[in-house]
Amino acid sequence: MSALRKSIGRVGQTPAVLVLVVALAALVAACGSTAATNEASPTPSSGATVAEATWTEADLAGVETDPSLTAALPASIQSSGAIKCVSDIPYPPWEYFDPPDSTNPAGFDFDLSQALGKKMGVTVKFIDMPFDSILLAIKGGKADMSMSAMYDNEERQKAGFSFVDYTFDGTGILTLKGNPHGITGLDSLEGQTVACESGTTQQAFLTNLNKQFAAAGKPKMQILVLPGQPEALLAVKSNRAIADLTDYSTALDVAKTTGNGNVFEVVEDPAAPYDPQMDGIAILTKNTALVDTVQKALQALMDDGTYGRIIAAWGFVPVESVQVNAGPAYAASHVTKVE
Incomplete structure (x- = not known):
């Protein structure tokens, strides 16, 4: 991403961003799968x-x-x-x-x-x-x-x-259902292993976030860069990473449709989605x-x-x-x- 939030902590959300959150949340209602998904595989599916x-x-x-x-x-x-x-x-x-x-x-x-x-x-x-x-x-x-x-x-x-x-x-944080690592926002990622897809703005986002962590004297993340979204989801499911940073719309859809909604969840953070983009x-x-x-x-x-x-x-x-x-x-x- 070209413009990372300057504050790593929980940032107050503007009404405009709230509108984007509501719209993206409505996306999940519109795109939820009616077919059962395979719980053995984290590969995302989306019914149409x-x-x-x-x-x-x-x-x-x-x-x-x-x-x-x-x-x-x-x-x-x-x-x-x-x-x-x-x-x-x-x-x-x-x-x-x-x-x-x-x-x-x-x-x-x-x-x-x-x-x-x-x-x-x-x-x-x-x-x-x-x-x-x-x-x-x-x-x-x-x-x-x-x-x-x-x-x-x-x-x-x-x-x-x-x-x-x-x-x-925008960008969201996807983690396992129940949020076992207690992620509340970007600060929670310090010193942890976080997955993302290669070549995405989320990879740049995490790289910039690591620079902010280092400047603040906080432990840096290990960024697990993977070739595709299925591999990133598998890393989270197998506990190789505590979270996957991905597009907010995709995070919502994956959480809704994978394993009938019982595998993943999107971290609830008032500052998300981070940096709305075109x-x-x-x-x-x-x-x-x-x-x-x-x-x-x-x-x-x-x-x-x-x-x-x-x-x-x-x-x-x-x-x-x-x-x-x-x-x-x-x-x-x-x-x-x-x-």
Whole structure:
């Protein structure tokens, strides 16, 4: 994360952040699985019963293609008729496989990507890839863009990426059910082993937090960096780590759906979610035709009500207008305006 909270202790929560908490909590109610999960495995699962009830294949078929957007796409995409969109799966409720033992993508990012493809008149191929390989794949020409709950921040922009921002999230602490280690907030993590997924903003968050611990004369954490969310959950379940730092929305969903809600819980801290951020569609900045066209397509979905329906189906926080590289500044101004 580009902007870590300056205070490590329990920080008072603004009404705006409270609105984000309520909205993300509503997400769990919207996305809770109706199917029993496998208690032997911590792999996250997320049922899509509510999303399917409010956003269906028939709804997708009803999205009207805009030929002017098709014509504005890069020539290579017009020729192939497809956009290669990479995503780290599973990471519910953003993306997951349905059923879990299949390779059929589902989730909020998937639904929105398919609507964008329909609006632009091309197929969006949703491709599974480890999170820490996503930006490298786009830079190397193996993919065109990514929708993977990725924060739009200054570091990634400086690395040559632009973000078409489409919702908000923040960071939460996920631990075992019953909170056996008595975690109350970030201070509780000092001197402990904490898991996170490689290449995420949570990894940077923990690294910066360790610097603050050291400056305050407190014992540093051992940061257990793992290749994916399933591995991070397994580390917590096997007591290799006392907690997993992950997106707040994902923490809520995992706690709700894994083992019928009996395996994990989200630490209740008035300061959470930590540092609300913008999530964006990552595209190479130099690929201006694709950045501009995706922005216009998303705005068109907003104008015709499609975006609102998908956002409501999954319970995420909507943006007011489609912007590029708005990042943390927009997130802060947005939540400030919400009373």
